Amino acid sequence: MSEGSWASSIGVRRSMQANTGRDTKPELALRRAVHALGLRYYVNRRPIKAVRRTADLLFPKLKLAVFLDGCFWHGCPQHHTVAKTNASFWAEKVAANRRRDADTNERLMAQGWKVVRVWEHEPVAEAAARVAATVTALRDGASRH
Numbered sequence: 001m002s003e004g005s006w007a008s009s010i011g012v013r014r015s016m017q018a019n020t021g022r023d024t025k026p027e028l029a030l031r032r033a034v035h036a037l038g039l040r041y042y043v044n045r046r047p048i049k050a051v052r053r054t055a056d057l058l059f060p061k062l063k064l065a066v067f068l069d070g071c072f073w074h075g076c077p078q079h080h081t082v083a084k085t086n087a088s089f090w091a092e093k094v095a096a097n098r099r100r101d102a103d104t105n106e107r108l109m110a111q112g113w114k115v116v117r118v119w120e121h122e123p124v125a126e127a128a129a130r131v132a133a134t135v136t137a138l139r140d141g142a143s144r145h
Contacts, residue, residue, distance in 0.1 A: 026120040033128035
């Protein structure tokens with residue numbers, strides 16, 4: 001391994017470098033499904049410009065932010081696996097991600113945003129239907145005002 005690398009092996013380094021921050025297969029599947037339901041949205045955009053948190057799908061007029069969380073990276077209670085190498089590093093990384101997710105939810109809700117979180121393991125059609133139901137509820141609520 002090169003000096004100063006955080007990876008425990010060349011294989012781990014290559015695997016981690018292959019992980020992308022956006023346009024993952026679960027994200028693309030969710031976007032396609034939500035789009036197929038007739039909904040239009042922004043992709044990978046900050047709900048609050050001054051806060052460095054990016055929603056996977058954003059409906060700014062409705063103040064709805066959708067996040068698709070990976071089971072490993074966000075500590076899914078059903079599917080999260082404990083890393084065998086550098087276990088304490090990865091445990092803290094996941095714990096920090098969970099704290100950041102909770103902080104993001106709090107910040108957005110404090111400014112009137114609705115947050116939908118989808119786990120990567122959720123059936124895409126169900127997740128898209130949940131997003132669509134939230135959009136419908138927000139639109140119905142907005143039309144009453």
